[in-house]
Amino acid sequence: MAPKTSTLQDVARVAKVSTATVSRTLSHPDVVSESTRRRVAEAVKVTGYRINHAARNLRTQRSHSVLVLLPDLANPFFSTILEGISRHLSAKGYSMLIASTKQVQDSGERLIHYLDDARADGMIILDGDLESDVVNKLENASQAQRVLFACEWVEGADFPSVRCENRQGTRLAVQHFHALGHRKIAHVTGPEGNVLMHARKDAFVDEIASLGLVLKPEWIFAADFTLEAGCLAAQDWIALQDRPTAVFCASDQLALGFISELSRHGFRVPEHVSVMGFDDIELAAQFIPSLTSIRQDRLLIGEIAATMLMERIEKPNAQHRSSPTVLPVSLVARDSTAPPH
Amino acid sequence: MAPKTSTLQDVARVAKVSTATVSRTLSHPDVVSESTRRRVAEAVKVTGYRINHAARNLRTQRSHSVLVLLPDLANPFFSTILEGISRHLSAKGYSMLIASTKQVQDSGERLIHYLDDARADGMIILDGDLESDVVNKLENASQAQRVLFACEWVEGADFPSVRCENRQGTRLAVQHFHALGHRKIAHVTGPEGNVLMHARKDAFVDEIASLGLVLKPEWIFAADFTLEAGCLAAQDWIALQDRPTAVFCASDQLALGFISELSRHGFRVPEHVSVMGFDDIELAAQFIPSLTSIRQDRLLIGEIAATMLMERIEKPNAQHRSSPTVLPVSLVARDSTAPPH
DNA sequence: ACACATCATGTAATCGATTGCAAAAGCACA
């Protein structure tokens, strides 16, 4: 007894109307008469009809789904953003596809095709470090409209994007240290070439300068956003003769790794050095010591990204803003920062 | 100049063969002659042909995508599992859809329909706490084949599943404490009603008994898997007259919260109390103190789940094993556990 | 040279919903 799902035809037969009418009733209820609307509704209930997405997708040339591309699924930083995206999409009847840019099988080539494949109507990219030929192909007029960057972006390309106030966040961080009395402040950067890394590092250098502080070159530790890199940076800090009393890390993961490695070598935070991160991930508040950080509202980033993308998908002809949408950040002061001993 | 993606027809025209032949060349290359195979390959290259998934999905009645359902996107525990699933799926040309069971809009009703909607060929569920009417509907003969549980499962229902050795992991934990010399051991449980919570709690009680240890009722702290619950449990522990010297938490998040709250009240781990977790999430090694935990290979869980599901999707008639696949766990000893002072 | 098996290819129906166009029905007004 295969419960063979029923089709528009079945509904039409039961309601004694044509399939065209059923289809109209379902997608443009206002154009059919009150009475047929009732008949069809009844027939739908009787037959247990469910629309077949494959058929609709083929006919309408839309997949009703959006691809989200992230550099690394296993990075908790992204999960809240996904949650935000997912909420908005599913409320609008869209599905969310996920793929990772770093996966060997998913060479950039492959990812691009989600769009012309009829597999996704648009994509949200959370990774600014795409290979440039991939970016070029995406910029192709027919596609750029349906691609949006969130958190990160590609310098030079003009895809729509949502991001947080990286410069302002960095400024807040430096000012916080300065207000506490720190004068020797270090920075652990993100990965070379990454747009966030540059935005934050440049803002850091600028702000240090505008406060009239000294910045030795060896107080900038090159790293990437990971825990491990934070540990390495801590080793570098330990090795210094003239140690900064405060360290601004470009991500919370970095900061956690940094603190953790320090503690393994007998240094305590904030007694020996103040440390802060960026992102305010869930764990920041629970770490020991709890981590001062720059908070970005990741749920909101996700929701806005989804909203903007759907706008562009559903009204491809409308004039959309081209400047990036920039969301505010705030400083959350916790135990990892204090005045210098 | 819309680059209008080309279709089978276009390829057929260029290669001067019928669309049927092109289709065959692409999906069953062995049935066409060497020469047409070359002609078609050439034509595909010239036209830049990409298969239209919507069309194929409609015709073949398969969506070539799998839905992964998780209780909470923002929980980092799941991300590595997703990574594992994603690797396998994308290698096989499948897409991965993600949805959250806790989302208001996604009432169970809605989730079920991904399958008969032609939106997904199967689903992997990482949440054992589905409402029972949802489970019932899924058990419907035509669907049960295409649903698989990972990590968690539903007691009584017989969907295929992959999980780790929860009992054995718990036993290892208790034995570890016992070997260190602990005799008063507490347990912070998962959420009431959750299958993992029960598996681990029961195993805990059993193992304590079989080692001949005392277990006071107030040494079992009811919680759920979150950081916050861990903090609360710590407060309960602090409030006890006769404090256990070791605490086994049902998840790493719990353990981190527990330790963190203790530290806020001046207690140190492992000096005042040994603590261990379950899962061995990335952060366990970096926390201060680093966390002893029971390791489950989440990447492997994901890969196996995907493999099993695809087996069932692609060979619906084959006889598949019905007993759960159970993966081994191991104990990773770190700094959060030590002999009692 | 004929009968027959084998292999390669083409023809056309099909999956299920949507939609332009035209026909029919309903309605108002003279």
Add this chain to the structure above:
DNA sequence: TGTGCTTTTGCAATCGATTACATGATGTGT
């Protein structure tokens, strides 16, 4: 009752790939 307009419905083509079946080409054995 007839004319003209609006609203509601049906017909049939369409989206693009797959595949059962038919047809044609090639080859083999006697």
